Amino acid sequence: MLPVNLLVMAKAIAIALLLTNHVALLPDPFLPFIPGLDHLPPVLFQRTLQVFFVASALSLLFNRSVRLSAFVLGMTIIVSVLASKAYYGNNKTFCGFILFLIGLYEPGKEPWMIRLQLVLVYFGAGSNKLLDTDWRTGVFFQNWAANRLHQPVFIAVSSYLPPLVLAKAISWFTIATELGLSGVFLVRRLFPLGIWGNLVLHSSMLFFTGSTFTMFFYAMTASMLAFASWPVRPMLVIFDGDCGFCALTKGWVERLDLEQMLEWRPYQSGIGLRYGITDTDASKRLYLVNGDRIYSGFSAFKMMVLCNPISYLLTYTVLAAPGSGDSRFRNIVVAVLLVLFSPLFQPVGDALYALVARNRRSLVANSNCSIE
Amino acid sequence: MKTIVAAALLLFQVVMIVYARFVPSRYFCWAPFDIQTEYKLQVEVDGRTLSGKEVRARYRRPQNGTDNRSPQHVMDIVQGYEESYGRNNPARVVMRYRVNGKDEQVWRWPQQ
Numbered sequence: 091m092l093p094v095n096l097l098v099m100a101k102a103i104a105i106a107l108l109l110t111n112h113v114a115l116l117p118d119p120f121l122p123f124i125p126g127l128d129h130l131p132p133v134l135f136q137r138t139l140q141v142f143f144v145a146s147a148l149s150l151l152f153n154r155s156v157r158l159s160a161f162v163l164g165m166t167i168i169v170s171v172l173a174s175k176a177y178y179g180n181n182k183t184f185c186g187f188i189l190f191l192i193g194l195y196e197p198g199k200e201p202w203m204i205r206l207q208l209v210l211v212y213f214g215a216g217s218n219k220l221l222d223t224d225w226r227t228g229v230f231f232q233n234w235a236a237n238r239l240h241q242p243v244f245i246a247v248s249s250y251l252p253p254l255v256l257a258k259a260i261s262w263f264t265i266a267t268e269l270g271l272s273g274v275f276l277v278r279r280l281f282p283l284g285i286w287g288n289l290v291l292h293s294s295m296l297f298f299t300g301s302t303f304t305m306f307f308y309a310m311t312a313s314m315l316a317f318a319s320w321p322v323r324p325m326l327v328i329f330d331g332d333c334g335f336c337a338l339t340k341g342w343v344e345r346l347d348l349e350q351m352l353e354w355r356p357y358q359s360g361i362g363l364r365y366g367i368t369d370t371d372a373s374k375r376l377y378l379v380n381g382d383r384i385y386s387g388f389s390a391f392k393m394m395v396l397c398n399p400i401s402y403l404l405t406y407t408v409l410a411a412p413g414s415g416d417s418r419f420r421n422i423v424v425a426v427l428l429v430l431f432s433p434l435f436q437p438v439g440d441a442l443y444a445l446v447a448r449n450r451r452s453l454v455a456n457s458n459c460s461i462e
Numbered sequence: 463m464k465t466i467v468a469a470a471l472l473l474f475q476v477v478m479i480v481y482a483r484f485v486p487s488r489y490f491c492w493a494p495f496d497i498q499t500e501y502k503l504q505v506e507v508d509g510r511t512l513s514g515k516e517v518r519a520r521y522r523r524p525q526n527g528t529d530n531r532s533p534q535h536v537m538d539i540v541q542g543y544e545e546s547y548g549r550n551n552p553a554r555v556v557m558r559y560r561v562n563g564k565d566e567q568v569w570r571w572p573q574q
Contacts, residue, residue: 120522121542123489128546175539176522180494187471194464203468210472214479214492221483222496224562233563234498238528306494 092156092192094349096201098399099315100160100192102406103185104147106308107163109410113140115182116166117174127173135173142166161193181306184211188313204316209275211310216268225265228258235260239299267291281317288314293424300421308410312402321380321397324353327390328367328377331356334454335446336376346400375447387447388439392431486534499533501559502526503540507551520548533559533569540571 092100107113116139118132127135143166150159167186171178184207191204224230232254235244248256267287274284292310296302329336340354355361357372365384367377378390385393395401405427412420429435446453475490482491503525505512517525521539529536540555555571 121539121546175535175542178489178535180492183490187475190471191468194468196464203465203472206472210475210479211492214475215494215496217479218482218488218491218493218496224564225496229564230496230498230562234495237563238498303495 091197092160092195093201093320094399095315095318095320096192096195096204097153097156098402099312100156100163100189101151101399102312102315102402103189103305103309104150104163105403105406106305106312106410107185108144108147108151109407110305110308110413112305113143115177116140116143116170117177119173120177121175122173123175123178124172139166139170157193157195159193160189164189164191164193179304181304181309185305185309188309201316204313205275208310208313208316209272212268212272212275216265216270216272219261219265220269225261226258228254228256228261230257231261232257235298241298244298264291275317281319285314285317289428293428296424297421300417302420308406312406315402318396321351323381324351325393325397326361326365326379327352327354327394328357328362328365328372328379329354330373330376330450331358333450335450338454343394346398349399351397352394375443388436388443391443392439396431486532487538488532488535493531495530497530497532498562499529499531499536499559500527500563501529501533501536501557503536504556504558506554512553520553533557533561533567537569537571544571 091097116136118136119128119130122128142162146159146162146166150156150163164186167182168190171183171186188204188207191207194203195201219225222230232248235241235257236248244256268291271284271287271291274280274287289311292307296307302308327340329340331337343352344354357367357369357377360369362369362372362377365377365379367384371377371386375387376390378385378393380393380397405423408423409420430439475492478490479492482488482493488496503517503521503523505517505520505525512520512525514525517523521543523529523536523539536557536559540557544553544555553571557569557571558566559569560566
């Protein structure tokens, strides 16, 4: 078996691969990196890859031999990359490598090989840019943003500045971010910073270009799950057992809690006192206990969402559904999610939570029944 | 064994990142979208200029396009094709290209 975070990560990539119809891109051999591959019958080669690709992706999604499925799915992409210079691309290579490494994961160990893959990607990308004169001077970015993408915001802002200043600033910011991330992902206590850095970098690229760079956006963001500290035992949710709205919410959340990661207990049972949560506090807001960490209100709600695999599978389904082209819908979904889970939104989330919590007894009838 | 295979894959990439410093191509070294290559291919076979459709069928690349990687990748495809599949049906190729919007350069096959 795989740890839940790695399984969800592999599934998210598989969902994106299937929904973007990547199977249609799998090539027949053409100028392969490994000599001789193009001596194989081309149609048979391509069809075989396609069959293994779809079968392993579906098998992974339906929890059948998940490590083997991830390994085979990764291998079909790696073999495709090696078989055709026309198919070769960084995004495909990354997908292949990361799924391959998930397939090689050894139970009970930290997924350091997967994490190091991310370190190498950022180090390779950052160092290549740093050593490229056109990146250091902003020439690359100016040409890309203004002449290729015709990016309206970039063109408008740069028109107020001396030539190349904005392009140079963005170039150096990108170089610093990529090289910084390669270091951040080596230090466990900096993982949250790295996760946010990754999400902001790749979302910015998505907004700026309108492109997911085929699989790059999906695979790079999904890979952050390798750095997430996933709960190893069920988290305790302390709620108001006399509140109909809370019971209704509990019912909905429990239906979506397929991994049974939440254990619901009413504060009236006195459970909160074990964790230093008084009845007065617990009557005002929901609490969630995850190991030695205690979350309340909006933060507890966010943790429930973040620690539920369905959140990720649904998100990647929604993001990948529009296909590989530009999608305003996808951009809006990404922007909303970033804002919602950003620390900057916390005061607003807390205020909204408090508003609902204060009025919860009037939201649903039957709100004063005492628990057994 | 699994750890050794995984470590070998990572080591391979480290080698390719270093190797990329000494060659114009950028394979397996994580240089995504680091170069913008705008190119035009003019391909002649038996004295006849190939159409855009024929060029795409031959090299699996558009006749006029942008590659988000090193120009060497397009050259590798043209050269690789002509040295293997196209050996019995050789082409004369002129590739005009700009890297990151700078001055046009020309590459020819067969190389002179």
